[in-house]
Amino acid sequence: MILVTASQMQRMDHKTINSFGIPGVVLMENAGRGAVDMFLKKFGLLSKQNLAKQNPVKQNPVKQKVGVIAGRGNNGGDGFVIGRYLMEKGIPTTIFLLSTRDKLTGDARTNMGLAQKLVEQNPNANLIEIPDAEELARQTRHLLDQDLFVDAIFGIGLNADVRGFYKEVIELLNGSEKPIFSVDIPSGLNANTGAVCGVAIRAAATATFAFAKIGHILSPGNQYTGDLEVIDIGIPDFIVRDENPRLFLMAPRDIAPLFVPRKFESHKGSFGHLLVIAGSPGKTGAAALCANAAMRSGTGLVTLGVAKGLNPILESQVIEPMTVPLAQTPEGYLSDQSLATIQALLKGKQALALGPGIGTQGPTQTLVRRLVTDTQVPIILDADGINCIAGHTELIKARKAPTVLTPHPGEMARLTQKTTQEIQADRRGIGTQFAQEYQVVLVLKGAQTLVCCPDGRTFICPTGNPGMASGGMGDVLTGLIAGFITQGFSIEKAAMAGVFIHGLCGDFLAEKTPFGFLASDMIPAIPRTIHDLLRQKE
Missing domain, CATH: 3.40.50.10260 (YjeF N-terminal domain)
Structure with missing residues (x-):
């Protein structure tokens, strides 16, 4: 609309x-x-x-x-x-x-x-x-x-x-x-x-x-x-x-046509391979939520890279995604010494989801900035990944490959060196300007999440509800967007589909209880939500 x-x-x-x-x-x-x-x-x-x-x-x-x-x-x-x-x-x-x-x-x-x-x-x-x-x-x-x-x-x-x-x-x-x-x-x-x-x-x-x-x-x-x-x-x-x-309200008719019937001879390699770099001590759940949501979105393969000390924990939290232990600091955070291993892992991958729960330790910040600079596949940058580049936004502008950023208002404030109040007072204006200046797709989360595109178009999401105001929801959203990019969606369409379906999942859960449902409850609801959306297209 x-x-x-x-x-x-x-x-x-x-x-x-x-x-x-x-x-x-x-x-x-x-x-x-x-x-x-x-x-x-x-x-x-x-x-x-x-x-x-x-x-x-x-x-x-x-x-x-x-x-x-x-x-x-x-x-x-x-x-x-x-x-x-x-x-x-x-x-x-x-x-x-x-x-x-x-x-x-x-x-x-x-x-x-x-x-x-x-x-x-x-x-x-x-x-x-x-x-x-x-x-x-x-x-x-x-x-x-x-x-x-x-x-x-x-x-x-x-x-x-x-x-x-x-x-x-x-x-x-x-x-x-x-x-x-x-x-x-x-x-x-x-x-x-x-x-x-x-x-x-x-x-x-x-x-x-x-x-x-x-x-x-x-x-x-x-x-x-x-x-x-x-x-x-x-x-x-x-x-x-x-x-x-240049401003639009998303509707089911905008999202449903993005999902096309799969060919009879399809296999897991047909729907891409996503690399997720996430997690830190105390925040392994963020990594698991992101990787599992990407699988539920329909992605063929997901590899999750985590600090080696966390790998045994993550292996029990994710079943279908593969895990890879990476070099860590003495405190257990991802180290920039893992850069070469991650660059090798990126070969054959269609996208990189970077940042959920990753922390902002010095070596981790160095790693994130190098990945943003060097990675040639689309990056979905979320949470601490965004915090790690705050004050270094020139790295985003210099990227040649597509980039999606998914900040909440606080992260957006750090990214733009404004206050959260300033962001909330002009979400559309600030988000649209940032997306155009840095030529990224910006997903500004919150009530009525915005998807701001590099060409100046902005889409408002009508789905979602206050019951989704709980930890981990953003990690699920990152997994959805990354999963859709991995399957071949453009970054704009992937962001729109991820945001819209994420909200629909929350609305489905809110029909049973207005609050108290968890981010992990969202993940099994993803396939059914997509199915219900596609039925509206018929």
Whole structure:
């Protein structure tokens, strides 16, 4: 799914109206008509029979009253169109205009006039002006007498805190506990970030136009948007191509086609050989989780290289992956003396997963930096592997082979010499800039994990849940991404598939319990999750 900023959407609207020649009033009509269709389906108002069966308000279907809360801009104009269609369908409708009629202009004024004509002919319809707090106080009882609300107050251009009586209106609507249907975006949300501008409508559903906006998807906006549906209003494809959107929400249809049927004569050599370098004293689990997850992803062969003192421990934690003991420091960490052995192991391998639980001892840091510099196959750099190159990011930029980095916000902060708070405040911006500058695929983990590509595209993952906030989950993700690269996926597609399926596994486990499941529980769920995903493709 394409996601756009407010300015991108405004430019596409402008070009459609002024260059292509579709009048703005026609786009507004298309938007309002499509929104009404969604509204009727969502709240079961298609007929009295459907209403009686489906209406979540659970009142007498004949008496359902809809209040359209309209601002004086184009969002309010969409609200007037919606109000017209509701009146025509015989639904008792009151339009509450948060202004006076004389202050409306353009297409909004045109549709206000059309709505007024219907109000004059309909005893179950009304149009009431509420231009200030005093009039709001007088109309509060009437407003709250409605059973459903259509929020058409502010559109996608809002970028300042909601104040004054507009804030009172939004708080009044939220406090009513009546279902609210938002037009384009819940009023009070920043369309570019999902941030709440002081106060925002908590919608049960939102009809947005042409494309979803970033603010619908990013937290906390996704918690205010409710059920989201994108309404086609007639923006031509060539205008969309010219705008060149760069942000996307992953969907099953993006991931399932990556998995193609295996040939009858396939063997383990057909699906690649991955080398994993991981683990340190006290962190053998990270190595095992990564290697086992890679096997479960469908990789043909996995070799796990660990400090020789840990090899007996790992041999009992991994069955299918092979293990290789490597030179270690006196404290039991991987030593740079193992470099030649690892370079020999890399022959015939399709990828290197480097870093889970590896530690950051001096010799280990030297080893990681040499491997990043010299390795000619794709590297998936995770956890301590990332920490080992913090302050030496020029090594990434100098690499000729593909590179994937999978930091959590703390590791990203160390990598960029920023604070974790700065990373979290602008995950998309910082992640996208880093991926482009260093020409890597960056997987910035966390709620709504981002996959940032070297060409500037960024993908948001919708799968996953808070139950996955436990140790070892990132090691499983690294194994998945590395396994998919080993099987022949491009690094971008491998990162997307790994992140999406990783989250799906967590969602599957959360159906049984919202938390308390372990990273090791994720691994046996991988094949079933992939199978279920592929069934959606059929």
